[in-house]
Amino acid sequence: MERLTDHLIIISFDCLSALDFPILKGLPHFQELLAHGSYCKRVETIYPSVTYPCHATIVTGKYPNRHGVVNNTLLQPGRESPDWHWHRKSIKGTTLYDEAKKGGMKTAALLWPVTANADIDYNMPEIFANRPWHNQILVSLLNGSPLFQLQMNRLFGHMRKGLNQPELDDFVLESTLETIKRKPDLLLVHFTDLDTQRHYHGFSSEEAHAALRRHDDRLGRIVGALRDNGIYDKSTIVALGDHSALDESKAVQLNTLLKEKGFINVSHRGKVTDWKAYCKGCDGSAYVYTKDPVSTQEVKALLERLQPDPANGIESILTGEEAARKGADEHCSFMLEARLGFYFKDALDGSFIHTITPEDVKHKRYTYGSHGYSPEKENYSTIFMAAGKGIRPHLEIPSMGLIDEGPTFARLLGLTLEDIDGKMIEEVLDI
Structure with missing residues (x-):
């Protein structure tokens, strides 16, 4: 199958809501993405609409009970801090990054959920030390690409303050810019600054709005890195949310x-x-x-x-x-x-x-x-934006589902995801 892009950059801004659209239109880098690409401001999430099931859906095109990640955390009654579905083995069947790797492509993932121990060339999985005797850096190294992560920690580890935001996303951003130098065919990046602010300060808080502005800067830096490395014209940039919040x-x-x-x-x-x-x-x-x-x-x-x-x-x-x-x-x-x-x-x-x-x-x-609410709740949609190689410009898709994103991404890379619940959004593709 014909490949529509050389480099697919998927940026997940956790908790980005359709209700953010009026703000995004006024931010320079999101504005540029919207001006040149296609978008949907009515993306139906999945049930339960929590981060790990959502991100497994994005890369499989399946509902939670079919990909196997039915919640963020495991059923461990009474445990104060249950383990999360950190590991690739939690997902049944194939994923976008598995198919890309099978196709001989170079893959990278930074803090993308459910990727611990996945077969990804440059992998910094989202996993945290969940036992008193665990060490955070060691846990990450053992579950991802050790040399790659050591290098990122050496260069940018000083920026982090544990899991605190916005420092964690600033570290992820710098690591992303460094990873772009390796020119991966598929790059998955997950930012959680906005989600954190909404949890602890409320949906429309000033802290949440400040996180949106920081995300706009992050998007601009990533686009700049694609230009600096001479791959901007051969790349597709996707910015998406996984769920909204209430x-x-x-x-x-x-x-x-x-x-x-x-x-x-x-x-x-x-x-x-x-x-x-x-x-x-x-x-x-x-x-x-x-x-x-x-x-x-x-x-x-x-x-x-x-x-x-x-x-x-x-x-x-x-x-x-x-x-x-x-x-x-x-x-x-x-x-x-x-x-x-x-x-x-x-x-x-x-x-x-x-x-x-x-x-x-x-x-x-x-x-x-x-979040975690039913997709049928009012004003609870998320958002999808894409621009660059293989994407038709100036198109608004009236509605789509989170389950439709995986098959659409697969088609951009000339791949197929089998046995899916979603469908490819063909109208956005420049075939």
């Missing part, structure tokens, strides 16, 4: 009720020793898993008692079968959607409904903005 001020902590009613047993140290039902949060939604038919019926009755009262924060209850039809985990017994102003937490202690205080947010125990 403000919230209350956390629904269903496990506190499940524990009270004997579905979860804990030791005197507070460790979960056994459970018959457990609520696994996805922020704006939650899975409820049960272990036996009796528990399933009892939990169903409990949820049906709670749901009608708006103060309990549960907008709707899906069965496992209904969740599966929306692309979520068919192994759950129920999937809950939060009402506006609420989100779900896995906490085992405290009140069932927790009203969030500035102190909670300051210590990063709770947030003021969340």
Whole structure:
């Protein structure tokens, strides 16, 4: 199949929303991208609309229950900091970067979710030290490209302050500019500055707007690096979001009720020793898993008692079968959607409904903005912009899905993603 571009640069600005479009139009580098390329400001995300399932969807063209990454974190009841779906092995089937590698292309990924131990030439995976005895640099080195990462850390490691933003994205940016010198055929980059600001300061906060301006500068620097390395005219630049976000001020902590009613047993140290039902949060939604038919019926009755009262924060209850039809985990017994102003937490202690205080947010125990909600929520679309080689200019696509991005990217590289849920957006391609 004919290749439409020499270099595909995919930049994910985590939590970039369709509601940001009026602001992006006024920022110089986003403005330039929009002026020369095609865009869609109504991209439907997936369910649950959290970062890791979204990024696995972007590179597979599949819904979460088909690619296997059904949540950010693993089901590990009671663990204070559950492990994330960091590793490539979490994804079933092939990905865009696997197909590119099979096609003899040079690949690079910087903090792209679910890429630990992936077969990527220049790989700095998003993975963090999640045990007291783990060392962050060592964990990253062992799960990505060691020499490449050592070089990036030597050059730019001083910029980082742990996982704090905007320092982390500044480090990722400098590493990206350095990686462009290697002229990869496929480059995947993930920036989380905006997502962090929205979580801790709210959707429309000044901190979020400042992050958008920083992202515009980052986009401009990447375009500049493509020019400096003589590959701008042979490149396709994509800027996209994975989900939007909504403000919230209350956390629904269903496990506190499940524990009270004997579905979860804990030791005197507070460790979960056994459970018959457990609520696994996805922020704006939650899975409820049960272990036996009796528990399933009892939990169903409990949820049906709670749901009608708006103060309990549960907008709707899906069965496992209904969740599966929306692309979520068919192994759950129920999937809950939060009402506006609420989100779900896995906490085992405290009140069932927790009203969030500035102190909670300051210590990063709770947030003021969340995602994970249903794609059917109003004003909850994300955004897609592409320009450069292989892209038709001046085209607005009325609507598309996150599942359509992978097959479209594959076509740009002259590749095919098999067995997908999405479709190629052919009208944006200059075939």
